[in-house]
Amino acid sequence: MKVFMMKFFSSIRPLAIAALGFFTLASGQALALEMGDAEAGDRIFRRCKACHATGEGAGNGVGPMLNGILCRPIGSVEDYRYSNPMQERAAEGGNWTVEALNDYLENPSEYLDGRSRMTLKLRKEEDRLNVIAFLAQLNADGTTLAAGEDVATCE
Numbered sequence: 001m002k003v004f005m006m007k008f009f010s011s012i013r014p015l016a017i018a019a020l021g022f023f024t025l026a027s028g029q030a031l032a033l034e035m036g037d038a039e040a041g042d043r044i045f046r047r048c049k050a051c052h053a054t055g056e057g058a059g060n061g062v063g064p065m066l067n068g069i070l071c072r073p074i075g076s077v078e079d080y081r082y083s084n085p086m087q088e089r090a091a092e093g094g095n096w097t098v099e100a101l102n103d104y105l106e107n108p109s110e111y112l113d114g115r116s117r118m119t120l121k122l123r124k125e126e127d128r129l130n131v132i133a134f135l136a137q138l139n140a141d142g143t144t145l146a147a148g149e150d151v152a153t154c155e
């Protein structure tokens, strides 16, 4: 019996490990990033304003205008000339989800796997999530979401 049990356990071990791997992966995916604090993000955004405009009638500066950036397709402002790595990423498709923005803002060039024209890095995740929460309140036309209106969710 003992021998049988040992055999049994050694044969299910790889399976158990595979299952464990699956569960960590699944729970990792379920752990979506929380939205930050938009008011604190407004203060962080002062550091972005040197290059980015928002609000009604906002145009491009050194960087593209950021109205409606949450869920906006990556590198998609038509009259803005993005860096080559950004153009390549845009061609792959995809939208600026909270997760993508969080990764990009931490280190734009690393995110693009090439040299982004944006050199500013936000090292602290709290700052990144706060500025994302601030940006998430801006509609595509530059108006701000009405109180109580939900921010967009996107893939």
Ligand code: HEC
Pocket: 044, 045, 047, 048, 049, 050, 051, 052, 062, 063, 064, 066, 069, 073, 074, 075, 076, 077, 081, 082, 083, 084, 086, 096, 101, 105, 115, 116, 117, 118, 119, 120, 122, 131
């Ligand atoms: C010194 C100028 C500069 C500053 C400061 C700056 N950016 Fe940028 N940003 C850029 C440039 C230039 C690009 C275009 C990047 C490229 O083409 O590689 C860009 C691109 C972006 C994009 C992608 C836009 C798109 O259309 O896909 C986002 C999002 C962004 N910046 C957010 C921010 C935020 C948030 C901050 C402040 C925390 C910030 N940026 C600060 C210059 C700047």
